[in-house]
Amino acid sequence: MCRHTAWLGTSQTLASLLHDPPHGLLRQAWEPRRMLHGRINADGFGAGWYAPEIRTEPARYRRAVPIWADASFASLAGVISSGCVLAAVRNATVGMPVEETATAPYTDGRHLLSHNGRVDLTVPLGLLRGSRGAPVPDSRCDSALLAAVVWQRLAAGAHLADAVAEVVVAAGGRDGAARLNLLVTDGSQIVATTWGETLSYRVSGGENTGVGIGADMEVGTEIGAGVEVASEPSDDGDGWIDLDDHQLLVADTRNVIVSNLT
Numbered sequence: 287m288c289r290h291t292a293w294l295g296t297s298q299t300l301a302s303l304l305h306d307p308p309h310g311l312l313r314q315a316w317e318p319r320r321m322l323h324g325r326i327n328a329d330g331f332g333a334g335w336y337a338p339e340i341r342t343e344p345a346r347y348r349r350a351v352p353i354w355a356d357a358s359f360a361s362l363a364g365v366i367s368s369g370c371v372l373a374a375v376r377n378a379t380v381g382m383p384v385e386e387t388a389t390a391p392y393t394d395g396r397h398l399l400s401h402n403g404r405v406d407l408t409v410p411l412g413l414l415r416g417s418r419g420a421p422v423p424d425s426r427c428d429s430a431l432l433a434a435v436v437w438q439r440l441a442a443g444a445h446l447a448d449a450v451a452e453v454v455v456a457a458g459g460r461d462g463a464a465r466l467n468l469l470v471t472d473g474s475q476i477v478a479t480t481w482g483e484t485l486s487y488r489v490s491g492g493e494n495t496g497v498g499i500g501a502d503m504e505v506g507t508e509i510g511a512g513v514e515v516a517s518e519p520s521d522d523g524d525g526w527i528d529l530d531d532h533q534l535l536v537a538d539t540r541n542v543i544v545s546n547l548t
């Protein structure tokens with residue numbers, strides 16, 4: 287399994303998000319604390335971020351080497367700042383290619399997506415509607431195929447959270463052994479799922495209202511400086527909230543909503 291993380295809020299350097307926290311993504315590459323499947327994430331890493339004043343398409347940096355082996359990235363990360371970042375370290379699923387194009391984040395030119403998990407390759411192939419005009423996956427990695435299914439739903443006009451939830455529930459229904467923690471952003475909101483792996487979030491500079499709303503157990507959280515959504519907490523500080531399995535998180539710069547997927 288992989289570990290992934292996303293930040294939405296005030297502008298921060300990539301290093302302050304990924305390298306500096308004591309249990310941030312860099313540390314999680316070699317010593318994850320909550321990963322349920324696998325022990326180390328050494329098959330590649332990637333970061334994507336938005337620079338809306340320059341262009342709408344997010345920038346990406348992906349390599350098929352361990353994050354700790356790329357000192358040049360660590361150097362760049364100290365001076366690249368963004369208000370929306372999504373990054374992942376990879377432990378390739380058995381049988382999947384180890385190559386840059388199989389490494390998250392994937393993009394359709396507007397969104398960034400990471401998949402922590404596995405799914406039978408026939409499932410996303412079956413969910414791609416029609417072959418003509420279907421998005422062409424970057425790689426034959428299961429995660430790249432899942433990303434293509436999400437891109438197709440979005441291109442057909444679905445809202446981000448609806449597209450992600452629909453694809454996860456459909457894929458989970460077709461493969462009972464699938465693990466489907468997706469993390470997706472469009473630069474102004476973060477959408478994440480839990481389906482077989484861990485996920486936590488923390489709001490900085492805001493207040494957790496802790497309101498249980500109705501039977502679907504939504505939790506509303508007001509955001510101040512920003513929100514971090516991560517496979518596991520990047521430090522032992524206060525404020526981290528763990529999701530249950532089979533949940534959907536939708537965060538923007540105003541609040542975080544967590545609901546049940548099924």
Ligand code: GLN
Nearest residue numbers: 287288377379382402403
């Ligand atoms: N199945 C994906 C891959 O091979 C994700 C793996 C993971 O979550 N470790 O990259």
